[in-house]
Amino acid sequence: MRKIKEKYGTSLFLGELPIGCKFCHAGSKIVLFITGNCERPSCSFYCPISLERRGKEDAFANEVQITSEQDIIDEAKIMDAEGAAITGGEPLFLFNRTLKYIILLKEVFGKEFHIHLYTNAIKLTKSNLKQLKEAGLDEIRLHPDIKNWGKIEWAIASGIDTGVEIPAIPYQFQKVKALIRYLDKIGAKFLNLNEFEITESNAENLKKFGYQLKENTIAAVKGSEEFGLKILNWARSFDLTIHYCSIGYKDGVQLKKRYLRRALNIVQPHEEITDEGLLVKGISFNKNLTLKGLEDLRNQIILKFGIAISLVIVNDEKTRLEISIKVLKRIKIFLQEKNLTSGIIEELPLDGKNRIQMTFTPI
Numbered sequence: 001m002r003k004i005k006e007k008y009g010t011s012l013f014l015g016e017l018p019i020g021c022k023f024c025h026a027g028s029k030i031v032l033f034i035t036g037n038c039e040r041p042s043c044s045f046y047c048p049i050s051l052e053r054r055g056k057e058d059a060f061a062n063e064v065q066i067t068s069e070q071d072i073i074d075e076a077k078i079m080d081a082e083g084a085a086i087t088g089g090e091p092l093f094l095f096n097r098t099l100k101y102i103i104l105l106k107e108v109f110g111k112e113f114h115i116h117l118y119t120n121a122i123k124l125t126k127s128n129l130k131q132l133k134e135a136g137l138d139e140i141r142l143h144p145d146i147k148n149w150g151k152i153e154w155a156i157a158s159g160i161d162t163g164v165e166i167p168a169i170p171y172q173f174q175k176v177k178a179l180i181r182y183l184d185k186i187g188a189k190f191l192n193l194n195e196f197e198i199t200e201s202n203a204e205n206l207k208k209f210g211y212q213l214k215e216n217t218i219a220a221v222k223g224s225e226e227f228g229l230k231i232l233n234w235a236r237s238f239d240l241t242i243h244y245c246s247i248g249y250k251d252g253v254q255l256k257k258r259y260l261r262r263a264l265n266i267v268q269p270h271e272e273i274t275d276e277g278l279l280v281k282g283i284s285f286n287k288n289l290t291l292k293g294l295e296d297l298r299n300q301i302i303l304k305f306g307i308a309i310s311l312v313i314v315n316d317e318k319t320r321l322e323i324s325i326k327v328l329k330r331i332k333i334f335l336q337e338k339n340l341t342s343g344i345i346e347e348l349p350l351d352g353k354n355r356i357q358m359t360f361t362p363i
Contacts, residue, residue, distance in 0.1 A: 010249040015241030018190045020116035027257025028082040033060040038090035048199040079262040083114035092123040106136035129158035141165040163190035170223035190241035196221035263349035269310035270324040282328030284342040285320035
Protein backbone atom coordinates (compact mmCIF):
# COMPACT_ATOMS: atom_id res chain seq x y z
CA MET A 1 0.00 0.00 0.00
CA ARG A 2 1.36 3.41 -0.98
CA LYS A 3 2.06 6.11 1.55
CA ILE A 4 0.42 9.53 1.22
CA LYS A 5 3.13 12.16 0.77
CA GLU A 6 2.81 15.85 1.47
CA LYS A 7 4.19 19.25 0.55
CA TYR A 8 3.76 21.95 3.21
CA GLY A 9 0.94 19.94 4.77
CA THR A 10 -1.81 20.88 2.31
CA SER A 11 -0.58 19.45 -0.99
CA LEU A 12 -1.04 15.70 -0.57
CA PHE A 13 -0.34 13.00 -3.13
CA LEU A 14 0.14 9.34 -3.96
CA GLY A 15 2.87 8.49 -6.44
CA GLU A 16 5.02 11.07 -8.22
CA LEU A 17 3.79 14.64 -8.59
CA PRO A 18 2.92 15.66 -12.18
CA ILE A 19 5.76 17.64 -13.74
CA GLY A 20 3.49 20.65 -14.21
CA CYS A 21 2.66 20.61 -10.50
CA LYS A 22 6.35 20.60 -9.58
CA PHE A 23 6.85 23.85 -11.48
CA CYS A 24 3.71 25.33 -9.90
CA HIS A 25 4.99 24.36 -6.45
CA ALA A 26 8.03 26.52 -7.19
CA GLY A 27 5.81 29.40 -8.34
CA SER A 28 7.69 29.34 -11.63
CA LYS A 29 4.83 29.07 -14.12
CA ILE A 30 3.26 32.03 -15.85
CA VAL A 31 -0.53 31.63 -15.96
CA LEU A 32 -1.96 32.28 -19.43
CA PHE A 33 -5.69 32.91 -19.30
CA ILE A 34 -6.74 32.51 -22.94
CA THR A 35 -10.40 33.53 -22.81
CA GLY A 36 -13.32 33.76 -20.41
CA ASN A 37 -15.56 32.00 -22.93
CA CYS A 38 -16.50 28.33 -22.86
CA GLU A 39 -19.37 26.08 -23.95
CA ARG A 40 -21.02 26.31 -20.49
CA PRO A 41 -20.87 22.56 -19.77
CA SER A 42 -22.28 20.84 -16.70
CA CYS A 43 -19.55 22.35 -14.51
CA SER A 44 -20.71 25.90 -15.24
CA PHE A 45 -22.87 26.06 -12.09
CA TYR A 46 -19.73 26.06 -9.93
CA CYS A 47 -17.34 27.84 -12.30
CA PRO A 48 -15.04 30.01 -10.12
CA ILE A 49 -13.95 32.42 -12.88
CA SER A 50 -14.39 36.04 -11.84
CA LEU A 51 -17.31 38.07 -13.17
CA GLU A 52 -14.78 40.50 -14.68
CA ARG A 53 -13.31 37.79 -16.94
CA ARG A 54 -16.24 35.46 -17.51
CA GLY A 55 -17.68 35.45 -21.01
CA LYS A 56 -15.06 37.83 -22.41
CA GLU A 57 -12.33 37.17 -24.95
CA ASP A 58 -9.68 39.16 -23.08
CA ALA A 59 -6.47 37.21 -22.42
CA PHE A 60 -4.13 37.65 -19.45
CA ALA A 61 -0.56 36.73 -18.57
CA ASN A 62 -0.80 36.40 -14.78
CA GLU A 63 -2.59 39.66 -13.84
CA VAL A 64 -1.48 41.58 -16.95
CA GLN A 65 -3.96 41.94 -19.80
CA ILE A 66 -2.39 40.79 -23.06
CA THR A 67 -2.41 43.42 -25.80
CA SER A 68 0.45 41.92 -27.82
CA GLU A 69 2.67 38.85 -27.82
CA GLN A 70 5.41 40.97 -26.26
CA ASP A 71 3.29 41.28 -23.09
CA ILE A 72 3.56 37.51 -22.64
CA ILE A 73 7.31 37.48 -23.18
CA ASP A 74 7.85 40.42 -20.83
CA GLU A 75 5.76 38.90 -18.05
CA ALA A 76 7.50 35.52 -18.37
CA LYS A 77 10.91 37.19 -18.18
CA ILE A 78 10.03 39.46 -15.26
CA MET A 79 9.08 36.44 -13.10
CA ASP A 80 11.86 34.19 -14.42
CA ALA A 81 9.23 31.71 -15.60
CA GLU A 82 10.25 28.13 -16.26
CA GLY A 83 6.92 27.16 -17.77
CA ALA A 84 3.33 28.16 -18.48
CA ALA A 85 -0.10 27.02 -17.31
CA ILE A 86 -2.75 27.61 -19.98
CA THR A 87 -6.30 27.97 -18.74
CA GLY A 88 -9.60 29.82 -19.18
CA GLY A 89 -12.61 29.66 -19.66
CA GLU A 90 -11.89 27.09 -22.26
CA PRO A 91 -8.53 27.54 -24.05
CA LEU A 92 -9.69 25.44 -27.00
CA PHE A 93 -12.58 27.86 -27.55
CA LEU A 94 -9.91 30.05 -29.18
CA PHE A 95 -7.71 27.23 -30.43
CA ASN A 96 -5.59 29.32 -32.82
CA ARG A 97 -4.74 31.79 -30.04
CA THR A 98 -3.78 28.94 -27.74
CA LEU A 99 -1.64 27.30 -30.40
CA LYS A 100 0.04 30.60 -31.27
CA TYR A 101 0.99 31.27 -27.65
CA ILE A 102 2.46 27.77 -27.19
CA ILE A 103 4.58 28.15 -30.32
CA LEU A 104 5.69 31.61 -29.19
CA LEU A 105 6.79 30.45 -25.75
CA LYS A 106 8.69 27.46 -27.08
CA GLU A 107 10.45 29.61 -29.70
CA VAL A 108 11.47 32.28 -27.18
CA PHE A 109 12.28 30.16 -24.11
CA GLY A 110 13.18 26.78 -25.60
CA LYS A 111 11.84 23.25 -25.55
CA GLU A 112 12.58 22.84 -21.82
CA PHE A 113 10.00 25.55 -21.01
CA HIS A 114 7.23 23.31 -19.64
CA ILE A 115 3.69 24.05 -20.82
CA HIS A 116 0.51 22.42 -19.58
CA LEU A 117 -3.05 23.10 -20.68
CA TYR A 118 -6.38 22.67 -18.91
CA THR A 119 -9.49 21.82 -20.96
CA ASN A 120 -13.03 20.52 -20.46
CA ALA A 121 -12.41 18.42 -23.63
CA ILE A 122 -15.69 19.37 -25.34
CA LYS A 123 -13.86 20.92 -28.31
CA LEU A 124 -10.92 18.54 -28.14
CA THR A 125 -10.28 16.59 -31.37
CA LYS A 126 -7.56 14.26 -32.56
CA SER A 127 -6.51 16.99 -34.99
CA ASN A 128 -6.22 19.46 -32.07
CA LEU A 129 -4.05 17.03 -30.17
CA LYS A 130 -1.74 16.48 -33.14
CA GLN A 131 -1.26 20.24 -33.57
CA LEU A 132 -0.76 20.80 -29.83
CA LYS A 133 1.86 18.04 -29.71
CA GLU A 134 3.69 19.47 -32.72
CA ALA A 135 3.61 22.95 -31.17
CA GLY A 136 5.33 21.59 -28.06
CA LEU A 137 2.57 21.13 -25.46
CA ASP A 138 4.06 18.99 -22.69
CA GLU A 139 1.06 18.15 -20.52
CA ILE A 140 -2.72 18.22 -20.88
CA ARG A 141 -5.22 18.18 -18.02
CA LEU A 142 -8.78 17.24 -18.90
CA HIS A 143 -12.00 17.84 -17.01
CA PRO A 144 -14.38 15.84 -19.20
CA ASP A 145 -17.99 14.81 -18.73
CA ILE A 146 -18.33 11.03 -18.59
CA LYS A 147 -19.47 10.98 -22.24
CA ASN A 148 -16.06 12.42 -23.17
CA TRP A 149 -13.91 10.10 -21.08
CA GLY A 150 -12.77 8.43 -24.30
CA LYS A 151 -10.94 11.64 -25.24
CA ILE A 152 -8.54 10.96 -22.38
CA GLU A 153 -7.36 7.95 -24.37
CA TRP A 154 -6.94 10.17 -27.46
CA ALA A 155 -4.71 12.47 -25.45
CA ILE A 156 -2.61 9.58 -24.14
CA ALA A 157 -2.20 8.26 -27.68
CA SER A 158 -1.00 11.70 -28.85
CA GLY A 159 2.14 11.40 -26.73
CA ILE A 160 1.29 14.38 -24.55
CA ASP A 161 1.54 13.66 -20.80
CA THR A 162 -2.11 13.22 -19.89
CA GLY A 163 -4.06 13.53 -16.68
CA VAL A 164 -7.41 14.63 -15.32
CA GLU A 165 -7.99 17.63 -13.07
CA ILE A 166 -11.30 18.12 -11.25
CA PRO A 167 -12.58 19.81 -8.10
CA ALA A 168 -12.92 17.67 -4.99
CA ILE A 169 -16.71 17.93 -4.75
CA PRO A 170 -18.14 16.24 -1.66
CA TYR A 171 -20.65 13.41 -2.14
CA GLN A 172 -19.18 12.28 -5.49
CA PHE A 173 -17.25 9.35 -4.07
CA GLN A 174 -18.66 6.68 -6.41
CA LYS A 175 -18.11 8.84 -9.48
CA VAL A 176 -14.47 9.58 -8.60
CA LYS A 177 -13.79 5.94 -7.73
CA ALA A 178 -15.04 4.91 -11.18
CA LEU A 179 -12.84 7.59 -12.76
CA ILE A 180 -9.75 6.38 -10.88
CA ARG A 181 -10.32 2.79 -11.98
CA TYR A 182 -10.66 3.97 -15.57
CA LEU A 183 -7.59 6.23 -15.50
CA ASP A 184 -5.48 3.52 -13.89
CA LYS A 185 -6.58 1.02 -16.54
CA ILE A 186 -5.82 3.21 -19.57
CA GLY A 187 -2.46 4.44 -18.30
CA ALA A 188 -3.17 8.09 -17.55
CA LYS A 189 -0.41 9.92 -15.72
CA PHE A 190 -2.38 11.48 -12.87
CA LEU A 191 -5.59 12.72 -11.28
CA ASN A 192 -5.50 16.16 -9.66
CA LEU A 193 -8.17 16.99 -7.09
CA ASN A 194 -8.46 20.68 -6.30
CA GLU A 195 -10.18 21.84 -3.16
CA PHE A 196 -13.70 22.95 -4.11
CA GLU A 197 -13.85 26.73 -4.20
CA ILE A 198 -16.50 29.33 -3.39
CA THR A 199 -16.06 32.65 -5.17
CA GLU A 200 -18.12 35.77 -5.73
CA SER A 201 -19.22 34.39 -9.09
CA ASN A 202 -20.45 30.97 -7.94
CA ALA A 203 -21.48 31.51 -4.32
CA GLU A 204 -25.20 31.91 -5.01
CA ASN A 205 -25.39 28.70 -7.02
CA LEU A 206 -23.40 26.68 -4.51
CA LYS A 207 -25.64 27.80 -1.67
CA LYS A 208 -28.68 26.59 -3.64
CA PHE A 209 -27.12 23.12 -3.73
CA GLY A 210 -26.35 23.17 -0.02
CA TYR A 211 -22.61 23.80 -0.14
CA GLN A 212 -21.21 25.86 2.72
CA LEU A 213 -18.05 27.82 3.42
CA LYS A 214 -15.50 25.96 5.51
CA GLU A 215 -14.86 27.58 8.88
CA ASN A 216 -11.83 29.89 9.13
CA THR A 217 -11.42 30.10 5.34
CA ILE A 218 -12.47 32.66 2.75
CA ALA A 219 -13.03 30.36 -0.24
CA ALA A 220 -12.95 26.63 0.64
CA VAL A 221 -16.11 24.51 0.55
CA LYS A 222 -16.89 22.62 3.72
CA GLY A 223 -16.17 18.91 3.38
CA SER A 224 -13.98 19.16 0.26
CA GLU A 225 -10.69 18.50 2.05
CA GLU A 226 -12.16 15.54 3.92
CA PHE A 227 -13.44 14.19 0.60
CA GLY A 228 -9.99 14.55 -0.98
CA LEU A 229 -8.35 12.68 1.91
CA LYS A 230 -10.99 9.94 1.66
CA ILE A 231 -10.16 9.47 -2.03
CA LEU A 232 -6.41 9.36 -1.34
CA ASN A 233 -6.83 6.71 1.35
CA TRP A 234 -9.11 4.62 -0.84
CA ALA A 235 -6.75 4.78 -3.84
CA ARG A 236 -3.54 3.71 -2.12
CA SER A 237 -3.55 0.33 -3.85
CA PHE A 238 -3.60 1.80 -7.38
CA ASP A 239 -0.61 2.85 -9.50
CA LEU A 240 -2.17 6.14 -10.65
CA THR A 241 -0.69 9.35 -9.23
CA ILE A 242 -3.38 11.21 -7.29
CA HIS A 243 -2.79 14.72 -6.00
CA TYR A 244 -5.00 16.76 -3.69
CA CYS A 245 -4.23 20.50 -3.72
CA SER A 246 -5.83 22.86 -1.22
CA ILE A 247 -6.78 26.48 -1.74
CA GLY A 248 -4.49 27.33 1.16
CA TYR A 249 -1.58 25.76 -0.69
CA LYS A 250 -2.35 27.54 -3.97
CA ASP A 251 -2.56 30.92 -2.26
CA GLY A 252 -0.16 30.50 0.65
CA VAL A 253 2.69 28.74 -1.14
CA GLN A 254 2.29 28.61 -4.90
CA LEU A 255 1.02 32.17 -5.45
CA LYS A 256 3.38 33.58 -2.81
CA LYS A 257 6.38 32.06 -4.57
CA ARG A 258 5.23 33.50 -7.89
CA TYR A 259 4.93 36.94 -6.28
CA LEU A 260 8.39 36.57 -4.77
CA ARG A 261 9.91 35.74 -8.15
CA ARG A 262 8.29 38.82 -9.66
CA ALA A 263 9.06 41.11 -6.72
CA LEU A 264 12.76 40.30 -6.88
CA ASN A 265 12.87 41.61 -10.45
CA ILE A 266 10.86 44.81 -10.02
CA VAL A 267 11.69 46.00 -6.48
CA GLN A 268 12.93 49.59 -6.41
CA PRO A 269 15.53 51.02 -3.97
CA HIS A 270 12.85 52.61 -1.77
CA GLU A 271 10.90 49.35 -1.47
CA GLU A 272 11.37 46.15 0.52
CA ILE A 273 10.03 42.64 -0.11
CA THR A 274 8.01 40.87 2.56
CA ASP A 275 8.03 37.13 3.21
CA GLU A 276 4.70 36.99 1.38
CA GLY A 277 6.18 38.46 -1.80
CA LEU A 278 4.55 41.86 -1.32
CA LEU A 279 6.32 45.19 -1.81
CA VAL A 280 6.36 47.43 1.26
CA LYS A 281 7.27 51.12 1.46
CA GLY A 282 6.29 54.44 2.94
CA ILE A 283 3.96 56.92 1.25
CA SER A 284 3.03 60.53 1.94
CA PHE A 285 0.26 62.53 0.30
CA ASN A 286 -2.06 65.52 0.41
CA LYS A 287 -4.92 65.63 -2.08
CA ASN A 288 -4.38 69.36 -2.55
CA LEU A 289 -0.77 68.97 -3.66
CA THR A 290 -0.02 69.01 -7.39
CA LEU A 291 2.73 66.96 -9.01
CA LYS A 292 4.82 70.14 -9.14
CA GLY A 293 4.25 70.61 -5.41
CA LEU A 294 5.33 67.03 -4.73
CA GLU A 295 8.49 67.47 -6.83
CA ASP A 296 9.38 70.63 -4.87
CA LEU A 297 8.77 68.83 -1.59
CA ARG A 298 10.91 65.89 -2.71
CA ASN A 299 13.78 68.24 -3.50
CA GLN A 300 13.44 69.88 -0.09
CA ILE A 301 13.63 66.48 1.64
CA ILE A 302 16.69 65.41 -0.32
CA LEU A 303 18.55 68.66 0.45
CA LYS A 304 17.41 69.13 4.07
CA PHE A 305 18.04 65.58 5.23
CA GLY A 306 20.75 64.42 2.82
CA ILE A 307 18.60 61.61 1.47
CA ALA A 308 19.65 59.56 -1.58
CA ILE A 309 17.46 60.50 -4.55
CA SER A 310 16.50 56.86 -5.13
CA LEU A 311 14.88 56.61 -1.68
CA VAL A 312 12.30 59.37 -2.27
CA ILE A 313 10.33 59.40 -5.52
CA VAL A 314 7.17 61.00 -6.90
CA ASN A 315 4.55 58.54 -8.10
CA ASP A 316 2.89 60.44 -10.96
CA GLU A 317 0.03 57.96 -11.37
CA LYS A 318 -1.02 58.03 -7.72
CA THR A 319 0.04 61.63 -6.96
CA ARG A 320 2.07 60.86 -3.86
CA LEU A 321 5.57 60.63 -2.49
CA GLU A 322 6.98 57.14 -2.06
CA ILE A 323 9.70 56.86 0.55
CA SER A 324 11.78 54.11 2.10
CA ILE A 325 10.42 53.13 5.49
CA LYS A 326 13.62 54.16 7.32
CA VAL A 327 13.54 57.60 5.70
CA LEU A 328 9.82 58.02 6.38
CA LYS A 329 10.31 57.37 10.08
CA ARG A 330 13.16 59.85 10.14
CA ILE A 331 11.23 62.69 8.46
CA LYS A 332 7.66 62.03 9.63
CA ILE A 333 7.52 65.18 11.80
CA PHE A 334 8.65 67.30 8.86
CA LEU A 335 5.91 65.75 6.71
CA GLN A 336 3.30 66.37 9.43
CA GLU A 337 4.32 70.01 9.53
CA LYS A 338 3.71 70.15 5.77
CA ASN A 339 0.18 68.75 6.33
CA LEU A 340 0.85 65.45 4.61
CA THR A 341 -0.68 62.13 5.60
CA SER A 342 1.91 59.36 5.83
CA GLY A 343 1.92 55.63 6.31
CA ILE A 344 3.34 52.26 5.31
CA ILE A 345 1.69 50.23 2.55
CA GLU A 346 1.98 46.71 1.16
CA GLU A 347 1.25 46.17 -2.53
CA LEU A 348 1.06 43.21 -4.86
CA PRO A 349 4.19 43.13 -7.05
CA LEU A 350 2.46 44.25 -10.23
CA ASP A 351 3.32 46.99 -12.69
CA GLY A 352 2.50 50.70 -12.42
CA LYS A 353 -1.22 51.42 -12.36
CA ASN A 354 -1.93 47.69 -11.94
CA ARG A 355 -0.46 47.75 -8.43
CA ILE A 356 -3.03 46.66 -5.86
CA GLN A 357 -2.66 48.02 -2.33
CA MET A 358 -3.23 45.35 0.31
CA THR A 359 -2.67 47.26 3.57
CA PHE A 360 -2.12 50.80 4.84
CA THR A 361 -0.72 51.52 8.29
CA PRO A 362 -0.70 55.22 9.33
CA ILE A 363 2.50 56.50 10.88
